[in-house]
Amino acid sequence: MISLLHHWLLQLFSIFRRLGRGQLFLIHLLGGVGVILLRFRLVIQQLYAIGVHSLLIVIVAGLFVGMVLGLQGYNTLVDFGAEESLGVLVALSLVRELGPVVAALLYAGRAGSALTAEIGLMKATEQLSGMEMMAVDPVHRIITPRFLAGFLSLPLLTAIFTVLGVFGGYFVAVPLLGVDDGAFWSQMQARVDFYDDIQSGVIKSVVFGFVVTWIALFEGYDATPTSEGVSRSTTRTVVHASLAVLGLDFILTALMFGA
């Protein structure tokens, strides 16, 4: 009994310790931003690895999510004779929720896991300690450019996802289901507010980009330097980042649209 309690306390202790390490890691990597901005080429390389390589999945997913929204929304709205509002439904759900959240989940799966595995492997093969040996700060040299690139990529990926989703909904609604073209766009433009809706969506995607990239990089940096440890860290990245996105989404939605 005592030993069980002891075990739990130790576990709680290690959770808090990890949280603390995560914060210190964040401060450490943000300290390198100034230096890295002078060597922006490093960020561009990472933008390619993180952003460009995530484009395909985001484009395909955006189109299909929009098309499904169009189909499902039509079936419900047509019962009320309100199929003209399909544009509003598709655009609002994408701009406010689905765009930021689904893009962040895809990003965590596609780019976040890759970041963790890459850095975990660098640690396991002692490339990071090698750098330290040469008096190069591995956090500033390796982590910070990846963080900046991820932080910049996700809002852009989210915008692309959302726009393609709206067009996907349009392709289903107008040519396929015969919703009026003009009503689709005009109702959408009348009801989607730039400040209330689009700005909130962009703020969400910025927050998600920050958090997901942070989690992915920290998991990699903190991985046990064995093949098993790297694999476990990669799994943890996807699980924790997805849960963080969903939880934060609720909090941000409550702040922006609640009350």
Added chain:
Amino acid sequence: MMKQNRALEVWVGLFVGLGIAALVVLAFYVGNLSSYNSNSGYLLEARFDEIGGLKPRAPVTISGVQVGRVTAIHLDNQEYRAVVRMEIDPEKMPLQRLNEQGEQLFDEQGNVQLCDKNGVPPACSTILFEDAAASILTAGMLGEQYVGLEPGGGALAFLYPGDEVRMTQSSIALEQVIGQFLFNQTDKDQ
């Protein structure tokens, strides 16, 4: 190596460009940023006994044509009436030029002479008459509420930017209509 670098830069440029283009499409085609032209309009005010569900940013229309938006609603704490402030877009409802007697001026074709959008009273007035009316209407059965302006015509003088539209028709609440109907019914029965 050099060639690879160039391809990488092109791809990153394409990605960032695509992302920014998507943000622009969101702002102007999906959203309504294009309808925000900041502080270019002139103000009108109206006091209502009951505004129902009218909200800031609701459209202001004349004969169904949108000419502006509601910018603010507050309570007049002396009269206990709702003060609705509206911003009218001078591109959609222009200001007209007046002479010293406050009469309209006409050009050779017989059209009313217009002011540019920075025109100020007393040389420029709105094209609404002083007995213009504002009412709170509902789009469809369950739609959103908006302000409908009627230009008036019985008066000779015109409303100036910043003036108050005096004739108002409050929003009609369904409960009141039903209540009145029942009240009349019972009156008739007795």
